[in-house]
Amino acid sequence: NECRVQxxxxxxxxxxxxxxFLREVKxxxxxxxxxxxxxxxxxxxxxxxxxxxxxxxLLICEDAGFHSHGGFDFRALENAIKDDLKQGRFARGASTxxxxxxxxxxxxxxxxLGRKLQEAVLTMLLEQQLxxxxxxxxxxxxxxxxxxxxGVGDAAQYYFATPARALTLGQSLYLASLLxxxxxSRFGPxxxxxxxxxxxxxxxxxIAHKIKRIDDSELQAALEEEIAFRVPGAxxxxxxxxxxxxxxxxxxxxxxxxxxx
Numbered sequence: 001n002e003c004r005v006q007x008x009x010x011x012x013x014x015x016x017x018x019x020x021f022l023r024e025v026k027x028x029x030x031x032x033x034x035x036x037x038x039x040x041x042x043x044x045x046x047x048x049x050x051x052x053x054x055x056x057x058l059l060i061c062e063d064a065g066f067h068s069h070g071g072f073d074f075r076a077l078e079n080a081i082k083d084d085l086k087q088g089r090f091a092r093g094a095s096t097x098x099x100x101x102x103x104x105x106x107x108x109x110x111x112x113l114g115r116k117l118q119e120a121v122l123t124m125l126l127e128q129q130l131x132x133x134x135x136x137x138x139x140x141x142x143x144x145x146x147x148x149x150x151g152v153g154d155a156a157q158y159y160f161a162t163p164a165r166a167l168t169l170g171q172s173l174y175l176a177s178l179l180x181x182x183x184x185s186r187f188g189p190x191x192x193x194x195x196x197x198x199x200x201x202x203x204x205x206x207i208a209h210k211i212k213r214i215d216d217s218e219l220q221a222a223l224e225e226e227i228a229f230r231v232p233g234a235x236x237x238x239x240x241x242x243x244x245x246x247x248x249x250x251x252x253x254x255x256x257x258x259x260x261x
Contacts (some may be wrong), residue, residue: 005125006207012122013227014129017105028148035150037142047152051167054140054152056174056213060204062098066136071127072096072120099123101139140164144182147177161230167224169214173204180254187229200229200253 010016020038027033038044059066095103102122107115126135145155152175156164160171166173174186174193178199184199193201209219229244 002179003124005121007129008125010124012106014126024103025144025150030147033148042154043151044141045164047140049150050137050140050164051172053062053167053169053172054116054164054175055136056169056208057172057204058097058136058139059213059217060207060211061173061176062100062179066097067132069096071096071123080208096123097139098126098135100143101135104142104144105138120258127196142147143179145178146182147184159229168225169208169218170201170225170227173201173208174227177201177204177253185229187251191229193229201227223231 008142017038022034022036024032024034041048080108099119102119102125105121105126106122112121113144130138141151143152144150144244145160149158152167152231153166155175156162156167156171159175172192174197177186178196186194188194205214205219205222208214208222209216214222
């Protein structure tokens with residue numbers, strides 16, 4: 001792909017995200033609200049002040065080829081297009097972290113062909129003008145991780161009453177596992193992670209070890225970790241999102257192909 005973005009208006013420049021900026025997001029009740037993000041805002045976390053496990057979790061759960069692709073996973077895109085054509089709708093996604101960031105920074109939630117083309121051009125723009133570290137920092141600060149909850153700084157405090165730099169592997173994997181559907185909590189009434197989701201996270205931990213993101217001792221520590229909802233964060237969102245609902249209402253863990261990572 002030799003396409004390049006030659007020129008953009010200032011409003012679209014990725015460098016405008018180097019200072020505080022406003023964007024429209026969904027509030028806790030699903031209605032639109034304006035949110036300020038960017039360096040210097042209260043919830044912003046520098047990538048230097050984030051746990052190393054957050055990157056590992058994203059590579060495993062969302063985009064294994066993040067550091068090697070130029071913004072697009074063409075094999076995944078081909079498979080997604082085939083499935084979408086068979087079902088006659090946008091049934092399967094193939095978004096890389098860069099593509100997801102383009103959507104979060106610039107676009108709405110509607111699924112149309114025109115919007116997908118915009119997303120492709122904006123993804124190229126981000127990849128051309130920002131390095132991978134900056135893309136990762138932006139992504140982790142703007143991504144939705146619960147109803148009305150955006151960025152790993154607020155999410156770490158809400159779910160685990162801890163700063164983003166102190167997140168464990170299990171906690172980081174939990175946050176990354178929310179990304180496909182951040183609406184539901186996976187914690188039971190007692191604050192503990194439900195058994196099905198805990199088993200899923202344990203499988204992800206083994207993948208982290210397989211791809212050499214953690215060593216033997218780190219794997220053992222992760223498998224022994226208790227991943228639980230921390231009460232000090234309970235006031236951050238409405239009670240219905242604190243994990244006190246019925247496990248049957250939460251989505252099941254996704255199917256996992258270990259060889260894909």
